């Protein structure tokens with residue numbers, strides 16, 4: 386394998402630029418075994434493409450992703466486009482013999498996710514899906530607590546991701562608010578992978594789900610003076626049971642676009658009879674841990690910058706979104722190079738298919754107003 390991995394981006398919008406930002410300061414990773422550079426970018430919109438011209442390593446800007454895929458210099462392709470385009474573009478990336486860093490939800494629906502996962506397996510290419518919050522130090526500590534076996538009997542698990550900007554009815558509609566481009570799963574496709582990644586990695590697969598899904602605003606300004614219909618689910622509460630150490634334990638997932646006051650809040654809480662852990666990006670450097678002794682204690686720890694992959698950033702500084710996004714990319718490229726060394730890895734195609742199986746069951750539960758076995 387060559388020393389520098391050349392990355393291509395298809396879809397230079399919100400997330401495409403985050404990748405450019407992570408790769409542009411790759412030297413921040415301390416002693417990391419893989420070099421990575423952004424080489425090529427494709428976006429349909431000229432203004433979006435032109436932004437990438439300021440990045441000196443980019444040698445190809447194109448509106449046609451086939452041109453990017455035909456470039457022999459590109460090793461890995463990150464794709465961040467509307468969900469209705471995932472399947473076709475992901476399959477073309479694999480056909481071109483490139484490794485794929487897919488965005489969630491990994492296809493617009495379960496059928497699409499299965500097709501992508503099967504193509505990934507048949508191709509032999511390295512494929513993972515994006516979900517960055519578990520790479521924050523607090524999230525890592527919650528994961529370690531979950532697998533430690535030190536929490537006693539698990540009482541309940543609560544995992545979620547909340548947004549609030551949709552509370553504003555004047556916020557314009559975009560492709561994420563429409564079934565044809567976002568998918569019938571709506572908010573579960575937007576926010577769901579973030580909520581399920583850690584519990585699924587621990588091995589906590591829901592046995593059944595009872596879903597409460599809400600559509601709240603049915604139309605929004607279309608940005609051109611008119612109104613556009615918005616037909617996706619906005620908020621989802623998924624009540625499940627999971628078997629842990631022979632007992633059925635309640636596990637609740639929340640994905641909300643309308644959660645008052647929550648700008649971008651990812652959280653995970655695991656409560657047990659002996660110990661517990663709570664972490665939320667609302668207080669990004671705070672980890673709460675529970676210990677039951679003679680007295681019962683909730684302890685608050687100020688965390689530093691310690692992500693899974695060492696960086697030059699001082700250990701007492703606070704990490705944020707760009708940092709966990711970079712750590713996720715480090716996990717992707719380390720695992721691709723066979724150098725993950727037991728660290729936390731990105732979402733696998735099997736986990737992505739499992740998430741879609743879960744969301745499809747949630748849609749059925751909502752329609753039939755009953756719990757659905759997975």
Ligand SMILES: NC(=O)c1ccc[n+]([C@@H]2O[C@H](COP(=O)([O-])OP(=O)(O)OC[C@H]3O[C@@H](n4cnc5c(N)ncnc54)[C@H](O)[C@@H]3O)[C@@H](O)[C@H]2O)c1
Pocket residue numbers: 395396397398399400401427428429430433448450464465466467468470488489490515516517574575
């Ligand atoms: N990991 C995360 O935290 C996170 C956050 C937001 C979105 N996402 C995911 O990232 C993906 C993209 O979301 P976004 O918010 O970046 O969207 P966006 O609308 O900001 O960007 C999408 C870009 O794709 C371009 N595009 C559309 N069709 C194209 C085509 N055929 N060829 C090339 N470019 C094309 C658009 O012009 C646009 O610039 C989605 O799958 C979404 O779910 C992930």
